[in-house]
Amino acid sequence: xxxxxxxxxxxxxxxxxxxxxxxxxxxSGYPALFWYVQYPGEGPQFLFRASRDKEKGSSRGFEATxxxxxxxxxxxxxxxxxxxxxxxxxxxxxxxxxKVVFGTGTRLQVLP
Amino acid sequence: GPKVxxxxxxxxxxxxxxxxxxCDPVSNHLYFYWYKQILGxxxxxxxxxxxxxxxxxxxxxxxxxxxxRPDGSYFTLKIQPTALxxxxxxxCASSSDSSGNTLYFGExxxxxxx
Numbered sequence: 001x002x003x004x005x006x007x008x009x010x011x012x013x014x015x016x017x018x019x020x021x022x023x024x025x026x027x028s029g030y031p032a033l034f035w036y037v038q039y040p041g042e043g044p045q046f047l048f049r050a051s052r053d054k055e056k057g058s059s060r061g062f063e064a065t066x067x068x069x070x071x072x073x074x075x076x077x078x079x080x081x082x083x084x085x086x087x088x089x090x091x092x093x094x095x096x097x098x099k100v101v102f103g104t105g106t107r108l109q110v111l112p
Numbered sequence: 113g114p115k116v117x118x119x120x121x122x123x124x125x126x127x128x129x130x131x132x133x134x135c136d137p138v139s140n141h142l143y144f145y146w147y148k149q150i151l152g153x154x155x156x157x158x159x160x161x162x163x164x165x166x167x168x169x170x171x172x173x174x175x176x177x178x179x180x181r182p183d184g185s186y187f188t189l190k191i192q193p194t195a196l197x198x199x200x201x202x203x204c205a206s207s208s209d210s211s212g213n214t215l216y217f218g219e220x221x222x223x224x225x226x
Contacts, residue, residue: 034214043203043217044155046113089155093213098167100145100215102155 002027002094004103012109013080021075021106023064023090032093033057033066033073034100039086044102047088082110114138118204118218119186125225130192133221135204137187144187145205145215146179148172155203161187194225 036044048057050066205215
Protein backbone atom coordinates (compact mmCIF):
# COMPACT_ATOMS: atom_id res chain seq x y z
CA UNK A 1 0.00 0.00 0.00
CA UNK A 2 0.91 3.66 -0.09
CA UNK A 3 3.47 4.74 2.49
CA UNK A 4 5.64 7.63 3.63
CA UNK A 5 9.09 7.29 5.19
CA UNK A 6 10.74 9.91 7.36
CA UNK A 7 14.22 8.79 8.28
CA UNK A 8 14.95 11.30 11.04
CA UNK A 9 13.06 10.71 14.24
CA UNK A 10 14.58 13.72 15.94
CA UNK A 11 16.62 16.69 14.79
CA UNK A 12 18.35 19.17 17.07
CA UNK A 13 19.64 22.44 15.64
CA UNK A 14 20.71 25.87 16.78
CA UNK A 15 18.92 29.05 15.70
CA UNK A 16 19.81 30.15 12.15
CA UNK A 17 20.92 26.65 11.18
CA UNK A 18 19.78 25.13 7.89
CA UNK A 19 17.11 22.46 8.19
CA UNK A 20 16.53 19.39 6.07
CA UNK A 21 14.00 16.72 6.99
CA UNK A 22 13.87 13.83 4.57
CA UNK A 23 10.65 12.37 3.23
CA UNK A 24 10.31 9.58 0.69
CA UNK A 25 7.10 8.06 -0.49
CA UNK A 26 5.85 4.93 -2.15
CA UNK A 27 2.66 5.18 -4.18
CA SER A 28 1.32 4.68 -7.65
CA GLY A 29 0.43 7.54 -9.91
CA TYR A 30 0.75 11.12 -8.76
CA PRO A 31 -0.24 11.37 -5.12
CA ALA A 32 -0.60 14.74 -3.47
CA LEU A 33 2.21 15.36 -0.96
CA PHE A 34 1.88 17.42 2.17
CA TRP A 35 3.81 18.76 5.13
CA TYR A 36 2.02 19.24 8.42
CA VAL A 37 3.36 20.69 11.66
CA GLN A 38 2.17 19.72 15.13
CA TYR A 39 2.86 21.82 18.21
CA PRO A 40 2.50 20.30 21.70
CA GLY A 41 -1.11 19.81 22.73
CA GLU A 42 -2.49 20.73 19.31
CA GLY A 43 -3.68 19.00 16.17
CA PRO A 44 -1.54 18.92 13.04
CA GLN A 45 -1.64 22.10 10.99
CA PHE A 46 -1.36 22.13 7.23
CA LEU A 47 1.91 23.71 6.13
CA PHE A 48 1.82 23.29 2.35
CA ARG A 49 1.31 20.77 -0.43
CA ALA A 50 2.43 19.88 -3.95
CA SER A 51 0.53 17.83 -6.49
CA ARG A 52 2.80 17.26 -9.48
CA ASP A 53 6.40 16.56 -10.36
CA LYS A 54 8.79 19.51 -9.85
CA GLU A 55 6.13 21.58 -8.09
CA LYS A 56 7.44 23.46 -5.07
CA GLY A 57 5.33 24.06 -2.03
CA SER A 58 6.25 26.65 0.57
CA SER A 59 5.03 28.42 3.66
CA ARG A 60 6.56 30.36 6.57
CA GLY A 61 10.05 29.97 5.11
CA PHE A 62 9.72 26.19 4.73
CA GLU A 63 9.77 24.63 1.29
CA ALA A 64 9.80 21.25 -0.44
CA THR A 65 9.88 20.16 -4.07
CA UNK A 66 7.94 17.20 -5.42
CA UNK A 67 10.45 14.86 -7.07
CA UNK A 68 8.90 11.87 -8.75
CA UNK A 69 12.27 10.58 -9.93
CA UNK A 70 13.58 10.12 -6.40
CA UNK A 71 10.08 9.80 -4.86
CA UNK A 72 10.97 12.49 -2.37
CA UNK A 73 9.50 15.63 -0.82
CA UNK A 74 12.23 16.82 1.55
CA UNK A 75 11.45 19.73 3.86
CA UNK A 76 13.99 22.55 4.02
CA UNK A 77 14.36 25.87 5.74
CA UNK A 78 17.33 28.17 5.39
CA UNK A 79 17.36 29.56 8.93
CA UNK A 80 15.39 27.97 11.73
CA UNK A 81 14.07 29.77 14.81
CA UNK A 82 13.32 28.48 18.28
CA UNK A 83 9.61 28.87 17.50
CA UNK A 84 9.96 26.25 14.75
CA UNK A 85 10.39 23.56 17.40
CA UNK A 86 7.59 21.07 16.73
CA UNK A 87 6.89 17.70 15.12
CA UNK A 88 6.80 17.73 11.33
CA UNK A 89 4.81 15.16 9.39
CA UNK A 90 5.14 14.33 5.73
CA UNK A 91 1.88 12.97 4.31
CA UNK A 92 0.52 11.50 1.12
CA UNK A 93 -2.95 11.73 -0.32
CA UNK A 94 -3.46 8.80 -2.60
CA UNK A 95 -5.29 9.13 -5.87
CA UNK A 96 -6.41 5.50 -5.54
CA UNK A 97 -7.73 5.44 -2.00
CA UNK A 98 -9.56 7.96 0.07
CA LYS A 99 -7.13 8.27 2.93
CA VAL A 100 -4.21 10.49 3.78
CA VAL A 101 -1.22 8.55 5.08
CA PHE A 102 1.21 10.19 7.49
CA GLY A 103 4.87 9.47 8.05
CA THR A 104 6.21 8.73 11.52
CA GLY A 105 7.04 12.37 12.14
CA THR A 106 10.28 14.22 12.89
CA ARG A 107 10.66 16.09 16.14
CA LEU A 108 12.60 19.30 15.57
CA GLN A 109 14.20 21.01 18.53
CA VAL A 110 15.80 24.38 17.91
CA LEU A 111 18.03 25.62 20.68
CA PRO A 112 18.47 29.36 21.27
CA GLY B 113 -7.70 29.17 8.97
CA PRO B 114 -10.74 26.89 8.99
CA LYS B 115 -11.58 25.46 12.39
CA VAL B 116 -12.58 21.97 13.39
CA UNK B 117 -13.96 21.69 16.91
CA UNK B 118 -13.75 18.58 19.03
CA UNK B 119 -15.72 17.80 22.15
CA UNK B 120 -14.69 16.71 24.75
CA UNK B 121 -11.08 17.84 24.90
CA UNK B 122 -10.39 15.05 27.33
CA UNK B 123 -12.25 12.24 29.03
CA UNK B 124 -11.44 9.55 31.55
CA UNK B 125 -13.60 6.47 31.30
CA UNK B 126 -13.79 3.04 32.90
CA UNK B 127 -12.85 0.10 30.72
CA UNK B 128 -15.94 -1.49 29.18
CA UNK B 129 -17.98 1.68 29.11
CA UNK B 130 -19.07 3.50 25.99
CA UNK B 131 -17.60 6.80 24.84
CA UNK B 132 -18.65 9.18 22.09
CA UNK B 133 -16.20 11.69 20.66
CA UNK B 134 -17.78 14.59 18.81
CA CYS B 135 -16.43 16.59 15.92
CA ASP B 136 -17.83 19.77 14.39
CA PRO B 137 -16.12 19.92 10.99
CA VAL B 138 -15.52 22.94 8.78
CA SER B 139 -18.93 24.03 7.54
CA ASN B 140 -18.67 23.36 3.80
CA HIS B 141 -16.53 20.25 4.05
CA LEU B 142 -17.81 16.91 2.88
CA TYR B 143 -15.10 14.41 3.85
CA PHE B 144 -14.41 13.50 7.44
CA TYR B 145 -11.62 11.55 9.09
CA TRP B 146 -10.57 10.14 12.44
CA TYR B 147 -6.94 9.57 13.35
CA LYS B 148 -5.49 8.02 16.50
CA GLN B 149 -2.29 9.18 18.14
CA ILE B 150 -0.80 7.42 21.11
CA LEU B 151 1.39 9.77 23.17
CA GLY B 152 4.58 10.64 21.33
CA UNK B 153 3.80 8.42 18.37
CA UNK B 154 2.64 8.99 14.84
CA UNK B 155 -0.79 9.84 13.49
CA UNK B 156 -2.57 6.64 12.48
CA UNK B 157 -5.52 6.62 10.13
CA UNK B 158 -8.68 5.08 11.49
CA UNK B 159 -11.51 5.84 9.09
CA UNK B 160 -12.89 8.27 6.58
CA UNK B 161 -16.51 9.10 5.86
CA UNK B 162 -18.41 10.69 3.03
CA UNK B 163 -22.07 11.05 2.11
CA UNK B 164 -23.22 9.11 5.13
CA UNK B 165 -20.93 6.16 4.58
CA UNK B 166 -17.56 4.82 5.64
CA UNK B 167 -15.27 4.93 2.62
CA UNK B 168 -12.23 3.23 4.05
CA UNK B 169 -11.09 1.99 7.43
CA UNK B 170 -7.84 0.67 8.80
CA UNK B 171 -7.11 -2.40 10.92
CA UNK B 172 -7.15 -0.12 13.97
CA UNK B 173 -10.84 0.54 13.38
CA UNK B 174 -12.06 -2.39 15.44
CA UNK B 175 -15.59 -3.77 15.50
CA UNK B 176 -16.17 -1.81 18.71
CA UNK B 177 -15.74 1.43 16.77
CA UNK B 178 -18.46 3.17 14.79
CA UNK B 179 -18.88 6.53 13.10
CA UNK B 180 -21.86 8.52 11.99
CA ARG B 181 -23.01 12.02 11.17
CA PRO B 182 -26.73 12.11 11.79
CA ASP B 183 -28.57 14.90 9.95
CA GLY B 184 -25.42 16.86 9.19
CA SER B 185 -24.66 17.52 12.84
CA TYR B 186 -21.59 16.34 14.70
CA PHE B 187 -19.41 13.68 13.13
CA THR B 188 -19.02 11.17 15.93
CA LEU B 189 -16.69 8.34 16.84
CA LYS B 190 -18.23 5.87 19.25
CA ILE B 191 -16.30 3.16 21.04
CA GLN B 192 -18.36 0.48 22.74
CA PRO B 193 -17.02 -1.16 24.78
CA THR B 194 -13.76 0.64 25.47
CA ALA B 195 -10.50 -1.19 26.15
CA LEU B 196 -7.28 -0.04 27.83
CA UNK B 197 -5.49 0.12 24.48
CA UNK B 198 -7.99 2.68 23.25
CA UNK B 199 -6.27 5.29 25.41
CA UNK B 200 -4.94 7.88 22.96
CA UNK B 201 -5.64 11.27 21.46
CA UNK B 202 -8.24 11.07 18.72
CA UNK B 203 -8.05 13.72 16.03
CA CYS B 204 -10.90 14.59 13.75
CA ALA B 205 -10.20 16.16 10.38
CA SER B 206 -12.28 17.38 7.49
CA SER B 207 -11.65 18.36 3.90
CA SER B 208 -13.64 19.78 1.04
CA ASP B 209 -12.54 17.03 -1.32
CA SER B 210 -11.17 13.50 -1.23
CA SER B 211 -7.65 12.57 -0.20
CA GLY B 212 -6.01 14.83 -2.76
CA ASN B 213 -7.05 17.83 -0.75
CA THR B 214 -5.96 19.41 2.50
CA LEU B 215 -7.08 18.06 5.86
CA TYR B 216 -7.96 20.48 8.65
CA PHE B 217 -7.59 19.00 12.10
CA GLY B 218 -9.20 19.66 15.42
CA GLU B 219 -7.27 19.99 18.66
CA UNK B 220 -7.91 16.37 19.57
CA UNK B 221 -9.85 14.50 22.23
CA UNK B 222 -7.64 12.86 24.80
CA UNK B 223 -9.20 9.59 25.95
CA UNK B 224 -7.93 7.77 29.00
CA UNK B 225 -9.40 4.33 29.67
CA UNK B 226 -8.77 3.04 33.18
